[in-house]
Amino acid sequence: MQIEVHGLTKTYRGGVHALDGVDLSISGGIHGLLGPNGAGKTTLMRILAGILRPSSGTAQVGEFDLTTESGRAGVKGSLGYLPQELGLYPDLSGREFLDYMALLKGLEHGRRRRVEDLLDVVGLRSDANRKLKGYSGGMKRRIGIAQALLNDPRLLIVDEPTVGLDPEERIRFRTLLAELAGDRTVILSTHIVEDVAQTSRQISVLDSGHVRFRGATRELIAAARGHVFSVHTYGPRPEGYLTVVSMIQHDATTEYRVVGAAAPDGGVDLEPGLEDAYVWLMRSGREAAAAA
Amino acid sequence: MESIARLGAAPRIRTGGLLPALTSVRASAAYEFRMQARRRSLWLVMGLLGAYMVYVLSESHVAPGDTAAGQTASWTWLLQVLMPIAFGVLLADRFPRDRKLRVDELLETAPAPMESRLLGKYLGSCAATMLPILATFGIGLAYLIASGEDPAAVVGTAIPAFLLIDLPGLLFVGAFSVCCPLVVPVAVYQFLFVGYWFWGNLMPPEIMPTLRDTWLAPIGWQAGRGIFNLFPDTPGPAATAADAAISISILLLFAAAALVAAWLVLRFERARG
Numbered sequence: 001m002q003i004e005v006h007g008l009t010k011t012y013r014g015g016v017h018a019l020d021g022v023d024l025s026i027s028g029g030i031h032g033l034l035g036p037n038g039a040g041k042t043t044l045m046r047i048l049a050g051i052l053r054p055s056s057g058t059a060q061v062g063e064f065d066l067t068t069e070s071g072r073a074g075v076k077g078s079l080g081y082l083p084q085e086l087g088l089y090p091d092l093s094g095r096e097f098l099d100y101m102a103l104l105k106g107l108e109h110g111r112r113r114r115v116e117d118l119l120d121v122v123g124l125r126s127d128a129n130r131k132l133k134g135y136s137g138g139m140k141r142r143i144g145i146a147q148a149l150l151n152d153p154r155l156l157i158v159d160e161p162t163v164g165l166d167p168e169e170r171i172r173f174r175t176l177l178a179e180l181a182g183d184r185t186v187i188l189s190t191h192i193v194e195d196v197a198q199t200s201r202q203i204s205v206l207d208s209g210h211v212r213f214r215g216a217t218r219e220l221i222a223a224a225r226g227h228v229f230s231v232h233t234y235g236p237r238p239e240g241y242l243t244v245v246s247m248i249q250h251d252a253t254t255e256y257r258v259v260g261a262a263a264p265d266g267g268v269d270l271e272p273g274l275e276d277a278y279v280w281l282m283r284s285g286r287e288a289a290a291a292a
Numbered sequence: 293m294e295s296i297a298r299l300g301a302a303p304r305i306r307t308g309g310l311l312p313a314l315t316s317v318r319a320s321a322a323y324e325f326r327m328q329a330r331r332r333s334l335w336l337v338m339g340l341l342g343a344y345m346v347y348v349l350s351e352s353h354v355a356p357g358d359t360a361a362g363q364t365a366s367w368t369w370l371l372q373v374l375m376p377i378a379f380g381v382l383l384a385d386r387f388p389r390d391r392k393l394r395v396d397e398l399l400e401t402a403p404a405p406m407e408s409r410l411l412g413k414y415l416g417s418c419a420a421t422m423l424p425i426l427a428t429f430g431i432g433l434a435y436l437i438a439s440g441e442d443p444a445a446v447v448g449t450a451i452p453a454f455l456l457i458d459l460p461g462l463l464f465v466g467a468f469s470v471c472c473p474l475v476v477p478v479a480v481y482q483f484l485f486v487g488y489w490f491w492g493n494l495m496p497p498e499i500m501p502t503l504r505d506t507w508l509a510p511i512g513w514q515a516g517r518g519i520f521n522l523f524p525d526t527p528g529p530a531a532t533a534a535d536a537a538i539s540i541s542i543l544l545l546f547a548a549a550a551l552v553a554a555w556l557v558l559r560f561e562r563a564r565g
Binding site: 046049050051052053054069073076077079081083085086087088089090091092096100101102103104105106107108109110111113114117118121147149150151152175176179 | 295307
């Protein structure tokens with residue numbers, strides 16, 4: 001499902017500009033969406049899900065024009081959505097909740113079979129009759145994933161889908177997303193850069209309502225080459241012109257993985273990963289803004 | 293989590309049109325019914341109130357010396373004195389609850405029309421909240437029969453009496469209680485509603501102007517007096533069957549108007565985005 005967004009803005013009451021002139025073009029496969037808190041990721045996804053009306057600009061999802069009421073209503077028939085803050089009815093069982101959502105999504109024939117199959121896929125068949133208030137955070141997340149897949153959506157929008165999942169579940173979920181992406185468009189928003197690195201070939205980075213980067217993951221990584229270093233110190237952590245990505249405490253020294261414009265004294269050039277590249281992008285953007 | 297290879301063929305989906313809209317009304321009604329019927333507070337509050345009403349019935353025999361039909365109609369009206377207060381209060385959190393639980397965002401992404409969900413929520417939650425009232429009603433009827441009243445007359449009167457005296461008022465109260473909290477905080481609505489009930493239904497007009505003896509009173513005065521000839525000795529204007537019909541029609545029209553207003557509010561909120 002092709003998504004075309006041009007000059008998209010969203011201003012909330014009170015004058016908060018959540019999105020400011022966003023341009024995006026997303027086709028099939030998994031598209032990663034990264035950005036700090038308040039970057040506008042959730043607002044963008046809520047617009048693409050037809051929940052929010054854009055303030056200006058255009059947003060086209062397949063044949064649906066999301067600036068119109070009919071377009072926003074129409075896209076919901078092709079949509080699977082997992083919000084960041086997943087709301088569930090605590091007094092319904094997992095099976096009942098999925099059945100309710102299935103009916104609201106227009107599933108009629110084969111509805112019960114679909115619910116049971118999805119309970120199997122997310123591994124909740126044995127807990128399906130328990131009330132949702134008794135579910136752990138990870139189980140609630142899995143119910144959320146199941147409801148998003150009920151209508152076999154052509155567009156799947158998932159906001160922080162792996163929050164609350166244990167490492168094994170996270171890996172299994174990433175595999176599931178990769179399988180789903182075969183003939184669908186999946187938009188994956190997350191703070192967990194590793195999830196994007198493992199699943200998405202195309203990403204967008206949002207910051208303060210603007211698209212800071214859009215393109216192939218490898219391009220973002222390539223842009224960080226020459227800016228990621230390893231440095232061992234006996235003294236205080238390097239600060240100022242460097243951003244520490246990680247640190248390992250050795251017996252006498254501390255080894256830092258840092259990102260910066262220039263190598264620190266004794267710094268060894270490292271091959272960047274997506275996390276390094278993201279940190280470098282945000283840092284260089286802040287530096288450019290400060291210089292301007 | 294397992295592979296999606298386990299999933300069978302994609303299900304057939306119907307959106308748009310009358311049948312899917314009716315399906316979502318049915319789904320919303322069924323699940324709202326389930327959720328409301330599982331509320332402990334519903335059974336606790338209504339149970340205590342119902343026990344008090346049955347106690348009043350057993351102590352006073354609402355209309356001593358009256359026929360079985362008269363006693364049944366009196367008991368039906370007696371239920372309508374206090375139980376709608378709990379009915380309205382317990383329905384007031386249905387919409388705010390969706391927001392509080394953050395389920396509304398997920399429901400908004402479903403293609404089911406908003407008006408279907410609104411109607412389903414109203415019907416399902418009202419029906420569930422009526423369950424303890426019906427249970428109390430049934431206990432009272434059983435008491436009348438056990439006291440020697442003619443079972444055929446009791447049952448034969450009970451059904452039309454409930455449909456004409458109690459149900460229109462409950463549907464009226466239910467519509468306002470489900471819809472008003474879309475624009476008024478729940479606690480404020482509940483406070484105002486209780487005040488309205490005592491003023492508009494129970495306050496004698498001699499004390500202050502009230503709606504009690506008008507067609508607008510959901511307590512069932514008009515139907516009780518006009519159709520079932522209740523309280524012939526009570527002061528106040530007499531009511532005819534026509535008055536009862538007009539009163540019932542007005543109550544149902546107001547209920548429909550409240551639902552339409554709620555739909556417009558939801559539409560406005562959605563359009564404002």
